[in-house]
Amino acid sequence: MAEWQTRPIGRTGVEVTTFGLGTATLGGNRVPISQDTAKAVVRAAWDSGVRYFDTAPFYGLGFSERRVGDALRAEDRAAWVLSTKVGRLLRPRSKTGPREDGWLTQMPFEVEYDYSHDGIMRSVEDSLQRLGLARI
Structure with missing residues (x-):
């Protein structure tokens, strides 16, 4: 495993590796990706020393968060940092058929955009459930 340098995030006491894994593609952005491939990508990043992972509800409309949570859940939670986004709530889709937004x-x-206090709190709660984690 490589030893990546870390950097503090402001005065939070949280440090992240200088190289992280962004996981938009794990949600299937214009190119399909299997569950096995998604896990292998996260595993390869982990094995190379990456300990900062970034995801979002928007990436695959929840799919990326589920995959990232599945891939990292068994690892020591104190050993890695995860970030996600707020303000985009996922609502049941009434349309059927191909999507027009590029997500496969x-x-x-x-997506429903809601940057209110309640929307942000709901966004965090929903992300925790999709990730299957107790904290972000």
């Missing part, structure tokens, strides 16, 4: 996902959701 089986997740039956559409």
Whole structure:
């Protein structure tokens, strides 16, 4: 495993590796990606010393968060940092058929933008559930 340098995030006491893994593609952005490939990508990053992972509800409309959570859940939670985004709530999608937003996902959701206090709190709670984690 490589030893990546770390950098502090402001005065939070949290440090992240200088190289992280962004996981938009794990949500199937214009190119399908299997569960096995998604896990292998996260595993390769982990094995190379990456300890900062970034995801979002928007990436695959929840699919990326589920995959990242599945891949990292068994690792020591104190050993890695995860970030996600807020303000995009996922609502059941009424349309069927191909998506027009570029996501190749089986997740039956559409995005509702809500940057209010309640929307942000809901966004965090929903992400925790999709990730299967107790904290972000």
